[in-house]
Amino acid sequence: MKDRVAVIGIGCTKFGDRFERSYEELICDAAFEAYDDAGIDPAQIEAAYLGTYLPGSGGGKAAVSLADALRLYDRPITRVENYCATGTDAFRNGCLAIAAGTYDMVLVLGAEKLKDRGGRGIPRLGHPLLARGNTAPGLFALAANRYIHTFGLRRETLAKVAVKNHRNGALNPKAHLRMEVTEEQVLKAPIIAWPFGLFDCCPTTDGAAAAIICRADLAKRFRKAPVLVKGAGLAVTSGRPYFDPTFDYLGFRSTQAAAQQAYAMAGIAPSDIDFAEVHDCFTWTEISNIEDLGFCPKGEGGRLEEEGQTALDGRLPINPSGGLKSFGHPIGASGVRMITECVVQLRGEAGKRQVKDPELGLAHNVGGPGAVSCVVVLGRG
C-alpha cells in the first residue's frame, strides 16, 4: 500500500460542546470543508468510510443517514467501529479500498456526538465481570499506578504532559479546551481516579473530521504536493489486557504490534518519525504510548516529557494539535482528526503550532482499553 494512496483534502469541525449541530450536520461541515480543500465535487467521490463508535440508540443512525446530506448518491458508505481506534481504522480501510484498485477517490469520515447522549453517556468499558470502576479513567489509572510503582514516575511529570498539550491546543482555533493550564492547576485539580486529576483526563467532546484520499498517481491533478500514506497497521491483542495473566500494566502490546506493522510497510524505523499525534486520553497514556511506539525505551517516556523533547520546538513534537487532552476526543472522530493534523503539518500550514520542516508524521489510536491500536504513517509526497 506504501505510496499508493494520497491525501488530497481535509476538513475538521470546531471540537467542543456542539449542541447546536446534529451528528449529520457536523459530518457535513467536515466533509464539505474537505471537498473544498481538495477542489472536488462530491460526485467525484466513489466510496466512503465512516468511523463512529456510538451512533445513537442501539446502532441507530450511521452510514444510511448520510447519502443525501453528503451528496453521495447510490455510493458505498461503510461504517467501521473499533473502540477508540475507530477513526484511524476507518482511514486504514479507505486506503485499502483505494489500493485494491476498486475506487479512485474515497471520503473518510470520523464523527461522534458524545454530549447529546441524554442519560446514557458512554457505556462502561472492560469485561462484564468487572464491577464498579470499570470506566476509562479507572482502567487506565490501574496501569498508570503500576507504571508509577515500577518506574518512579511522579504526578508532576504527568502534569507536564497536560501543560504541553494545552499550550499547543491554545494555538489551535478548533480545539475544545483552547486554554493554557499551569502545572499547579493540573496538580491541584480534583482527583478523578488516582493518579489522574481532572486535567489529566481528556474531555467529552462532539466533533467530526474528514479526509479525501485518492490513487497516488492521480493526486497531482488535485494538489501540487499531496501527502502520501506510507504505512498503516492495526492490532487487536488479548480480549481484555486486564484479564490477560501476562499483562504487565506497563504499556499496550497492541500499540507495539500496530506500530511494527506500519513501520514495516513504510520501510522506516521509529527514529525516522518527525512528529506524532498520539492517543493521550490520559496524561499517562501519552507517556506510555511514545514508548510503545518505539520513540524511546520503556520507562523513559517521562524523561522525554520532562526534558521538553516532545514540545512543539523539541526533538520529537508530540500532539502539536493539542491532542485529545486539549483538542477533545469525540471517539470516532479523533483518529481522522489526527490525520488532518498530520496533513496540515506536512503541508507546512499549521501556523503558530507548525513543527519545523517535517517529512514524516504518525497518527496513533489505542482503545479497548489497550486491546486495539491503529497506527498510520504519512509523509511528504
Add this chain to the structure above:
Amino acid sequence: MKDRVAVIGIGCTKFGDRFERSYEELICDAAFEAYDDAGIDPAQIEAAYLGTYLPGSGGGKAAVSLADALRLYDRPITRVENYCATGTDAFRNGCLAIAAGTYDMVLVLGAEKLKDRGGRGIPRLGHPLLARGNTAPGLFALAANRYIHTFGLRRETLAKVAVKNHRNGALNPKAHLRMEVTEEQVLKAPIIAWPFGLFDCCPTTDGAAAAIICRADLAKRFRKAPVLVKGAGLAVTSGRPYFDPTFDYLGFRSTQAAAQQAYAMAGIAPSDIDFAEVHDCFTWTEISNIEDLGFCPKGEGGRLEEEGQTALDGRLPINPSGGLKSFGHPIGASGVRMITECVVQLRGEAGKRQVKDPELGLAHNVGGPGAVSCVVVLGRG
C-alpha cells in the same frame, strides 16, 4: 477485484435460539469450522473482518473480544456495520483488503445474538420523526401495501414464498425453523403488520458464519476448486427512502445500484446468475428484490414465484438455503451465511437442496430499511 479473491473455507453454526452459546463461542464455532474446511492453521490468517450490527450494550463487545478466542494474536480485526447489509459488507471489505495486496489471507465473520438482549430487543428503525409502528414489519408492510395496490399482488402469492423457503430450509440441518409450512398455515397465521402474517416474517435468531478468503493465485494450494469472487457492490441511497419524496414504495434503489456495481465488476448480466441468496426478511421483500436485482421486470416477481421458477428445481432457484425466512436472520451473520451457501452450492456439496450445476451465485442483503444494499457475485474458479 474480479477473480483476484478466492473463498477457500467456510463455517456456519446452527442458527436458532442459542441461549447455551455466548456471542464469542458462536463466532469461534463458525471460525474453527472454516479453519478446518480450508485446512489451515489460525496463524495463517493475516487480518479479520467482523460483521455485527448490535454488539451488546452500547457498542460493548465486538472485535476486541475475539483475538485470543480466534487465536489471532496481534492481528488486525475490524468491525463493519451497515444495518442488515452488515454481513455482506464485511465480506466485501475483506475482499478489498486482499485485492489491495496488503494481506494474503483474511477471515470474514458475521455474528449476532438477538435472543439474549434482555428487555432491550432490536431498536426501533427508521427516522426519529416516525413514531409508533416504525418497526421492520411496519415499514416493509408500508411498501408491500403500495406494491399490492399497484400490481395486484395477492397474499396467496406472498404465502408461496414462505412455503418455498420453508421447504428448502427443512432440507437444511442448520436452519432455525427447520419445518415445512402449508399455504393455508401461512394465510391463517396471526397478522403482524398487514399484509404480513407471522409466517411472512423471518424469525429473530442467534448465529454466526465465517468465510476464509485468500489471493486467488494462492488458492489452489488450499483447494482444488476454489470459489472466486466475481463482483461486489454496495449502495447507500437516500437517508431514509420513506422520507424521500421520489420513493415509489415499489422497491429499493439501493439494491438496483448495488447489483449494477457488482454486475459491472463481474462483467455479467443478471440473466447469467444461476441461483441467488436474497434478503427475504419478509415474503414481499423477496419478490421485490428479485425484480430490483434485474431477474425480471418490476411487477413480475410474483409471477416467477407463482410459476415455481424460483424453486430449487426451477429456472432460477432463490434462497436454496431456506433464506432468512426459514434459516433465520441474526443480522450481521446473515450476509456471511449467504456467502457460505453460495460456496456450498458452487462446490456441488449442498446435498438434497443442491441447485443443478451452477456456475454463478449471488448473495444480497438490504437494510436500513431499504437505504443500503450489498450484492456479492461468486463463481466457480
